[in-house]
Amino acid sequence: MNYRQKKSRVLISLLLCISVIPMFFNPSWNLSVYSFGPWKSSFCSCLKCIRDGDPRFREQIDASPEPFLPRKHSISENDFLWWKKIKQEKYDFAFFNATVDKVFEMLPIISEDVEPRPDRCRICAIVGNSGNLNGSRYGPLIDLHDFVIRMNYGPTRGFEVDVGTKTTHRVMYPETASLLDHTTHLVFFPFKMEDFLWLIENVGSDLNKQSLANKNLVMILNPAFMKHVHQVWLQKKGAYPSTGFMTLAFSLMICDEVSVFGFGADSDGNWGHYFEKIKVQNFGTGYHPGKYEYNLIQQLQKIQKITLYKGH
Template sequence: MGYKIPGAAMDRVSLLWRLRRRARRGAICMTFFCISMALLYALCAENSVPVTDAIFGVRARTRAQPRTHSVVKVLRGGAKSIYADPQKHPGIIAGDPHRPIPVLSSPNHTNEDWASPPKRAAKMKESSGFFSHLLPGPFTRALETLFVGRRKGELSGKSGDSEFFGSKGILGDVWNDEMSSSMLGNRLKKVVQNYQAMNKYGVKVSGPGGSSNRPKLSGRELLCQLKEKVAVTTLTSDHEPFSALAWAPLLLPPQQLTSDLGPYKSCAVVSSAGSLRNSGLGKEIDTHDAVLRFNSAPTSGFEKDVGSKTTIRLINSQVMASDDHRFLSSSLYSSGVLVAWDPAPFSSNLSQWYNHTDYPIFNQYQRYRRLHPQQPFYILHPRFEWQLWQRIQDNMAEPIQKNPPSSGLLGTILMMSMCEMVHVYEFLPSRRKTPLCHYYQRFYDAACTFGAYHPLLYEKNLVKRMNQGSDRDIYNHGRVTLPGFSAMNCTAEAVQEH
């Protein structure tokens, strides 16, 4: 006769069995829930515009107005909120953290080797081809985001950055000045089209630009057109409305930047491009009489590649407003001359801009000037930005983004107004071209080369046409040679209006 388990013990065993079964079911349900939420998150992050439109409608997306003094930008591809710079992350709109444009992935802070992509990414890339035949594109990209992480922040289409970079990329050895949006991947095209349609700054297009029948100007004609039609102007205390403000006469410089600085014989404009890494250009850059750098690009630790001299630092208003950049306290900004800029609406006057800046540039300017009263600090007149934008559009065969030019081109034209000769480094990518955005950060995206927020692709076309150096200089050193406006004689030939 077998042993019988007492009733009380039997109840305890039965209860324990039921609890374990419920725990297993709960774990399975929780796992399924987490996977579903992660997939939904990835889907929304990668396809924010179509998903938002599908759930809430187009009107809900377009109804939001820009918040001009908001500083924090949340990158939905990252694990935490970070402060974003339009130049650094071209998929984000300056001054509007809530407009659902497809965003770029967050900086990659892993300890992976810079040159070798993770093996599991390659493994997933091979297997994703099977799913791409079964699932719609958004779901395929969501799966890639979830399991691969899109560590290169691709905005260039399914084929990723490889369609641009490498021996078989469309870039070739040297930048082609006929580059157009038709050469971009689908995802980057969509981002550019969104900015085209948005027209945040109320740009009114005029002139011959955007037509494929437009006659193409020579490099010299382009240079003369810039000299005659783009005025590098900074704010002074006699500009309205600043002449009526109590702080302005005390803090704003009494003269233009171009009157106070220069002339210089040779100047270097050093981009922040990732292709400057391992370039060994530091000594060459420091031989110039004046060197311009951008935003928070450091020299410490990178002297071999970017040099150590800083004469002018051009910064956008977002860097000034961001706590993350420590503009008021970091020693990075305390050397050399500072020049700041903030985009104004296309047709606004200075009074309208003063009351509706993208970021609180004037509040930060006043604070910094009181902390550093001896350091020269200028603010670009927004008219300069839009005059330059108009020249880009007038000389392109298709519509460009209705957003201001990049800091890179603004700084290049600024130095051309003060120097006899300007060398621009890695604005046009060299043989070291890479999807790495900045030499001092681990952030990958082809949009940093081709532009999304800024009309960067078209800016590079313009610079390539004006380049007076050789293609070999571009290929080996990423060096473009441009004459200063003072060294040009444009009266000998009339610059045609096209």
């Protein structure tokens, strides 16, 4: 980013802050995530970078498999066998490799740069779907981030005050798919072989039908990374990690600063969604170790690797 771009970014951000503070300011917000200025750090140009500080945390990040499948994909058969158990797949490793090869023939898959750069400050907002976003008035704050990564259905229309309007990346799989605009990255989470086949048909196909997403902006989560998150981060708790936690995990690798919104239960202890009315109280998290994941998120906040906004 050159000097003129930085200067423009500062001006725009100040104008946005001036316009929203009277109506939306919440004294609990930590605006230190906005690192506009010439500050330098050992790993990025933000005021505070994820990889700075504790070398053990940095080593854990660096030891992770690539979060997204690269064009020369090469996951091990052991990684495949772990992934295969998620949905009790019947296909073998050879079929997996052949299918992924076909995906790469049809889609120019993006493998995001995970290496930090001293001239870059990439600030990301991870927006979950927790009911604790209702009444939070986080919308303007969320929209100030460079990347705004949303999950599954998570709508913005009608909820702008609390969740914002900006979406740069949308995490989805076939059962939660929705039509994306031409500028939004599809971050595809494959949980079974049929998911890859679905991707080819709905995004990579040249048939005369509307594509679900821009095929030039597709990123596919690496099954080896899923396994790593489950075994290393979650210590094998639960059947497999939740979509939200895997999203947070990959954001720690592609972002320089991370803000987390809409995770955990609401103030009544319900694990519901901000866009749904709760008819029956829900204190469980299904197949996922939701409470364990949320405790890890709080630990990341404690050691200042993320900024957690707990909502309403």
